[in-house]
Amino acid sequence: MVKFTTSPWPAVAGRPFRKWPVFMSVMAVFATLPVCAADLPADGIAFAPALQLAEAAIDDCQARGYPASASVVDAKGLVRVTLRGDGAVKPPVAAPIKAFTAFTFNQAGADMQAREQTDAAFRAQIAAHSDLYNDHAGSLPLRHGDALIGGLAVADVPHEIADACARAALAKYPQ
Missing domain, CATH: 3.30.450.150 (Haem-degrading domain)
Structure with a gap:
């Protein structure tokens, strides 16, 4: 059964992923790091x-x-x-x-x-x-x-x- 939610955050296993803003903040920091050889x-x-x-x-x-x-x-x-x-x-x-x-x-x-x-x-x-x-x-x-x-x-x-x-x-x- 699919459970719909009105939360703007994606759901993980039927529960809202409450740490999404933290995750996106961490990803934004990594995006600004200098390029490495890899x-x-x-x-x-x-x-x-x-x-x-x-x-x-x-x-x-x-x-x-x-x-x-x-x-x-x-x-x-x-x-x-x-x-x-x-x-x-x-x-x-x-x-x-x-x-x-x-x-x-x-x-x-x-x-x-x-x-x-x-x-x-x-x-x-x-x-x-x-x-x-x-x-x-x-x-x-x-x-x-x-x-x-x-x-x-x-x-x-x-x-x-x-x-x-x-x-x-x-x-x-x-x-």
């Missing part, structure tokens, strides 16, 4: 932190007087966020490629740029896939602890500026 999406970085990183990078470049584009890729190398800042005149093509390259090689673009000068095999790999890889400064791998969760890149500004903007964004929102 809560990361399967594809690495979540949308909100990816957006924050890209915005922070663009804002830093804008503060330096350079309109820029920024992109974040996830742990599968797929674009999570790509933004073009106010005043940036180029379409944001280089940023996703630079972010993908930092993720793929798990190395900062500035380090890869130097590596290309001394490592002939690496230089050949980059040249053979120039449509996939861009190893210029301004890109960083994103890590959560020891896990590689994506890549961040800034583009359409001088490489040294792009590198500084990406590093400033990562310092503002450490993973």
Whole structure:
């Protein structure tokens, strides 16, 4: 037999669940806690932190007087966020490629740029896939602890500026 109740609280075994407000308060507290590694999406970085990183990078470049584009890729190398800042005149093509390259090689673009000068095999790999890889400064791998969760890149500004903007964004929102 179904027992109907006029109580606004759900019934448990036919009795009103009187602790429902306490339960909901506890759940609200847990919802505000920082994300832990077990809560990361399967594809690495979540949308909100990816957006924050890209915005922070663009804002830093804008503060330096350079309109820029920024992109974040996830742990599968797929674009999570790509933004073009106010005043940036180029379409944001280089940023996703630079972010993908930092993720793929798990190395900062500035380090890869130097590596290309001394490592002939690496230089050949980059040249053979120039449509996939861009190893210029301004890109960083994103890590959560020891896990590689994506890549961040800034583009359409001088490489040294792009590198500084990406590093400033990562310092503002450490993973």
